[in-house]
Amino acid sequence: MRIIVGISGASGAVYGVRLLEALRAMADVETHLIVSAWGEYTIANETGKRLEEVKALARFCHDEKDMAARISSGSVLIDAMAVAPCSMKTLAGIASGFSENLIMRAADVCLKERRKLILLTRETPLSAIHLENMLKVTRAGATVMPPSPAFYTKPATIDELIDRTVGRVLDHMGLPVDDLKRWGG
Numbered sequence: 001m002r003i004i005v006g007i008s009g010a011s012g013a014v015y016g017v018r019l020l021e022a023l024r025a026m027a028d029v030e031t032h033l034i035v036s037a038w039g040e041y042t043i044a045n046e047t048g049k050r051l052e053e054v055k056a057l058a059r060f061c062h063d064e065k066d067m068a069a070r071i072s073s074g075s076v077l078i079d080a081m082a083v084a085p086c087s088m089k090t091l092a093g094i095a096s097g098f099s100e101n102l103i104m105r106a107a108d109v110c111l112k113e114r115r116k117l118i119l120l121t122r123e124t125p126l127s128a129i130h131l132e133n134m135l136k137v138t139r140a141g142a143t144v145m146p147p148s149p150a151f152y153t154k155p156a157t158i159d160e161l162i163d164r165t166v167g168r169v170l171d172h173m174g175l176p177v178d179d180l181k182r183w184g185g
């Protein structure tokens with residue numbers, strides 16, 4: 001499978017990092033990473049990881065300004081894309097079809113080609129503009145998946161909360177998740 005991961009400058013860079021780690025552990029998954037300028041900032045600020053360490057988790061990395069990258073074209077087959085986390089700016093860019101950088105362009109391509117696009121939107125509280133943009137992208141075919149922790153699994157650590165959210169993203173990508181705690185009734 002070929003998967004695109006975008007990391008934009010909302011809080012929660014760790015979601016993108018954990019997603020890349022999970023995808024890296026899977027055979028036959030080719031990952032393409034795009035990190036926005038503010039995504040770089042939050043990676044450093046929130047995870048303490050160097051950008052190079054995060055980039056090393058992906059098979060291919062693309063500059064957000066590189067509109068000539070392979071994944072900018074609908075002719076390149078992509079199975080799914082996740083923007084994790086997705087800032088309100090990136091959300092707005094996707095909702096309006098204003099492909100200002102490669103994250104927005106690749107997401108736009110996913111929508112026009114009817115491919116899976118999962119947005120881990122992160123902001124709180126939400127304005128009417130944010131909510132309208134979420135509705136717009138949902139109507140266009142995206143899955144808006146704010147990282148909202150579930151407590152019925154009784155998570156003991158922050159890592160557990162993060163991994164559960166990442167597991168749900170993998171579920172939506174159609175990838176196997178062995179150790180995801182599911183509600184058993």
Ligand SMILES: Cc1cc2nc3c(=O)[nH]c(=O)nc-3n(C[C@H](O)[C@H](O)[C@H](O)COP(=O)(O)O)c2cc1C
Binds near residue numbers: 038088089090123
């Ligand atoms: C530490 C930090 C945390 C931020 N958290 C959020 C957030 O949770 N949600 C959001 O929409 N923007 C957040 N922002 C603002 C975005 O980084 C800013 O709007 C930026 O222009 C987004 O650009 P990008 O989507 O291209 O990464 C944050 C900025 C900083 C510096």
